[in-house]
Amino acid sequence: MAKCDLDRLVKQYKVQPVGWGYVDCIVSFENAFNFISDLSNINIKVYGLTWWCHCKDQNSDCPHGMGGPISEYYGGWFSEMWFPMAEFENNEQVTTYLKTLDAPSALACFVPALWLDVPDDWVNEFYRTK
Helix, strand or coil: CHHHHHHHHHHHHHCCCCCCCCCCCEECCCHHHHHHHHHHHHHCEEEEEEEEEEHHHCCCCCCCCCCCECCCCCCEEEEEEECCCECCCHHHHHHHHHHHCCCCHHHCEEEEEEEEEEECCCCCCCCCCC
């Protein structure tokens, strides 16, 4: 497992980590499956998943969420949902879980955020100190 490989995938799949590490890595539903597959290829496990609402002008009155960062890739912002984290033993379970959802209709504004099992001292290169 190499941090440089992970950072390359984060860029490639337009993943937005929240904070300085690699928990709550917001990824579009469309990119999630390939991102998870490529994480498996570099031996990085997804151990949890939380949900965020992607708020845009067209759904700015969306009642979901508790606030969060501006979207780096898709316009609008993300607002953290109040659901508990789903936990997984392996990446295949995460993929199976996501495949059971009908994202375009049932979840509308929801996007997954993946919690990656990497060393605690890994700081993502996208983190900006204020």
